[in-house]
Amino acid sequence: MIEVAGLKKKFKLTKDHKKNKIDDIDPREDKDYFHSVRDVSFSCAKGEVLGLLGPNGAGKTTTLRMISTALKPDEGSITIAGNDIVKKPLLGRKSIGFLSGSTGLYGRLTVKENIEYFAKLHGMSKSDIASRCDELFTLLDMHKFVDKRAENLSTGMKQKANIARAVVHRPAVVVLDEPTTGLDIMTTQTVIQFIKGLKAQGTPVIFSTHHLDEVALLCDRVAVINEGISCFDGTVDEFKQAGNSDELNQAFMNILTEKHDV
Amino acid sequence: MFEVFKKELRELLRDKKTLLFVVALPVAIFPLLFAVMAFISSQAAMDAEQKVNTYAIINGEYAQEFTDKVFYHKSFELYKGTKTFNNIEELKAGVIAGDIDMGIYLPSHAEQTLDKGEQSQWQVVFNDSKSINFLFERVKELAKEYSDVLQTQKLISFGIEESVQKSILNPIEVIKVDTADKRENLGEKIGGFLPYLLIPLVLMGATYPAIDLGAGEKERGTLETLLLTPITRTELVLGKFITLLTTSIASTTITVLSMGCWIALALAFADLDFIKAAFSTLAVTDLLMIFVLLLPVAAIFSALALAISIYARTFKEAQNYMAPLSMGVFFPIIISIMPNMELTAKTAFIPVTNVALAIKEIVKGTVDYTFVGLIFLATAIIAAGLLAFCVKWFNREDVLFR
Numbered sequence: 001m002i003e004v005a006g007l008k009k010k011f012k013l014t015k016d017h018k019k020n021k022i023d024d025i026d027p028r029e030d031k032d033y034f035h036s037v038r039d040v041s042f043s044c045a046k047g048e049v050l051g052l053l054g055p056n057g058a059g060k061t062t063t064l065r066m067i068s069t070a071l072k073p074d075e076g077s078i079t080i081a082g083n084d085i086v087k088k089p090l091l092g093r094k095s096i097g098f099l100s101g102s103t104g105l106y107g108r109l110t111v112k113e114n115i116e117y118f119a120k121l122h123g124m125s126k127s128d129i130a131s132r133c134d135e136l137f138t139l140l141d142m143h144k145f146v147d148k149r150a151e152n153l154s155t156g157m158k159q160k161a162n163i164a165r166a167v168v169h170r171p172a173v174v175v176l177d178e179p180t181t182g183l184d185i186m187t188t189q190t191v192i193q194f195i196k197g198l199k200a201q202g203t204p205v206i207f208s209t210h211h212l213d214e215v216a217l218l219c220d221r222v223a224v225i226n227e228g229i230s231c232f233d234g235t236v237d238e239f240k241q242a243g244n245s246d247e248l249n250q251a252f253m254n255i256l257t258e259k260h261d262v
Numbered sequence: 263m264f265e266v267f268k269k270e271l272r273e274l275l276r277d278k279k280t281l282l283f284v285v286a287l288p289v290a291i292f293p294l295l296f297a298v299m300a301f302i303s304s305q306a307a308m309d310a311e312q313k314v315n316t317y318a319i320i321n322g323e324y325a326q327e328f329t330d331k332v333f334y335h336k337s338f339e340l341y342k343g344t345k346t347f348n349n350i351e352e353l354k355a356g357v358i359a360g361d362i363d364m365g366i367y368l369p370s371h372a373e374q375t376l377d378k379g380e381q382s383q384w385q386v387v388f389n390d391s392k393s394i395n396f397l398f399e400r401v402k403e404l405a406k407e408y409s410d411v412l413q414t415q416k417l418i419s420f421g422i423e424e425s426v427q428k429s430i431l432n433p434i435e436v437i438k439v440d441t442a443d444k445r446e447n448l449g450e451k452i453g454g455f456l457p458y459l460l461i462p463l464v465l466m467g468a469t470y471p472a473i474d475l476g477a478g479e480k481e482r483g484t485l486e487t488l489l490l491t492p493i494t495r496t497e498l499v500l501g502k503f504i505t506l507l508t509t510s511i512a513s514t515t516i517t518v519l520s521m522g523c524w525i526a527l528a529l530a531f532a533d534l535d536f537i538k539a540a541f542s543t544l545a546v547t548d549l550l551m552i553f554v555l556l557l558p559v560a561a562i563f564s565a566l567a568l569a570i571s572i573y574a575r576t577f578k579e580a581q582n583y584m585a586p587l588s589m590g591v592f593f594p595i596i597i598s599i600m601p602n603m604e605l606t607a608k609t610a611f612i613p614v615t616n617v618a619l620a621i622k623e624i625v626k627g628t629v630d631y632t633f634v635g636l637i638f639l640a641t642a643i644i645a646a647g648l649l650a651f652c653v654k655w656f657n658r659e660d661v662l663f664r
Contacts, residue, residue: 012660068490071659093492104483108276109269120265121491165487 266501467513476571
């Protein structure tokens with residue numbers, strides 16, 4: 001179970017940002033700071049998949065980066081199984097598996113070396129690494145290319161390797177930031193199957209996406225962020241209800257418009 | 263930390279570009295370049311020395327003894343062409359046209375001037391823009407010999423005997439009594455040159471891999487995943503820092519060893535007394551001391567390069583930031599060879615300059631060991647400070663996620 005409550009994060013504006021400011025006034029911008037996340041809260045229970053939605057620049061990536069402990073929130077809490085990972089980031093890192101569309105691998109290392117490296121950094125023992133790697137390679141059908149250097153892999157192979165890297169330490173929560181962006185249909189299917197597998201194992205998954213068909217296929221819950229503020233958190237059915245439409249795209253648009261008008 | 267170090271080293275060893283910069287360049291290319299440069303310059307000097315230059319002389323009959331000296335000199339050959347040279351302008355035109363290499367103009371009243379006891383001015387026309395030119399020096403030397411003869415004759419005609427002429431012309435002669443031994447003399451020359459070679463190599467050994475370890479991680483998209491592992495930022499920085507320290511020291515050691523091998527090889531095939539004398543003065547303990555002093559310098563460069571690299575967003579940006587550092591490293595070395603610059607309690611605290619000065623003193627064999635300790639301590643403190651800064655830098659979100 002992961003609970004996110006009252007997250008806030010602002011970034012200091014650089015001179016370049018101020019100079020290149022667009023005329024449209026962004027309500028999140030003051031003189032010196034850009035308030036990327038202003039108030040975000042949601043939760044995801046064991047075995048649930050939560051889709052994090054929002055337009056570009058809404059604060060989804062910043063939120064996920066805070067959950068993954070890469071960024072420290074200015075305010076708010078993130079708790080995994082009762083532990084506040086804002087206060088104990090090292091504990092958080094042990095509990096979270098993170099994957100994004102732009103995540104890379106070490107090109108000059110083989111797939112196996114890449115995964116073993118991260119497993120070692122997570123403090124896993126040699127025998128545990130060997131058995132876990134074998135398990136993941138079988139699960140993701142990777143045995144054919146595990147000894148190939150990552151720089152020589154196809155996009156699909158790379159994404160499989162990335163998935164294995166993200167979950168090698170058996171994380172309690174998996175966070176995915178637009179994991180299917182820029183991927184072909186085959187590779188997208190691999191990611192979708194992976195998420196389904198995690199769900200079946202009872203691992204909570206939070207993933208941000210712009211593809212609402214993926215939400216329909218995978219999600220139990222939906223959280224919507226707009227201009228850094230949570231504007232919806234509930235089940236998929238509640239989402240449709242709140243958006244006055246059975247079509248997810250339309251419901252999403254309605255929720256955003258309604259909140260904007262308010 | 264050790265896992266980070268092991269992985270970084272493994273990756274670097276598989277990178278052809280890193281191997282080129284850290285191993286191939288020092289082992290083969292640098293010594294090869296030096297050898298080619300030395301060969302070309304010595305060949306050019308030899309060619310210039312052996313070349314026979316064509317000359318023309320105007321009014322040579324007024325100083326027949328000098329004219330004969332030039333005529334019989336092995337480096338000069340009298341112009342035998344059809345052109346005639348009657349004045350200085352024609353000599354200039356002849357040199358420009360390439361008919362002659364040199365023209366000597368003696369004034370027509372040279373003999374009378376000398377008889378009257380006045381100074382006679384002779385002109386030598388030649389192209390001085392050539393990098394290696396022995397012409398003027400040789401003519402000056404011949405003129406000096408002739409001038410000395412005339413001087414002696416003149417003084418005798420004034421009633422001054424040859425035996426006392428010396429005391430009149432040079433009443434005082436200053437004789438140099440050098441207390442510097444052979445090693446000190448050679449050390450002054452080589453010791454000033456060594457930091458120019460070693461210190462930039464230490465920097466080069468750190469900068470290229472640093473770009474890969476910092477900005478490279480950002481560009482590949484691996485930094486974020488690395489930051490999400492349960493190791494502290496201090497461990498992460500230390501792992502990367504030790505990798506850079508290793509490559510930096512390895513690059514320098516490889517270069518020095520490779521140059522040593524090449525020099526030994528050159529000495530086996532050629533009689534290079536100066537090089538033999540210069541390097542025979544260096545003991546193993548001296549080399550070890552230089553190595554120990556370079557360690558904290560390598561640490562300073564590694565920490566600086568890592569901090570710069572992690573700030574950069576891309577590989578290219580990091581390369582742009584490294585350029586001023588590469589240029590800047592020469593300034594403290596230049597300071598060390600400035601006149602009156604010595605290793606003192608004050609200069610021992612100037613980073614890089616202190617090590618350059620100490621290397622010179624070590625090679626000369628005049629180093630004060632208290633200063634070596636002081637330099638090591640001062641440089642190590644700066645390196646530790648920079649490393650602490652690097653750790654702090656790695657904790658800043660505005661640096662990592664620019």
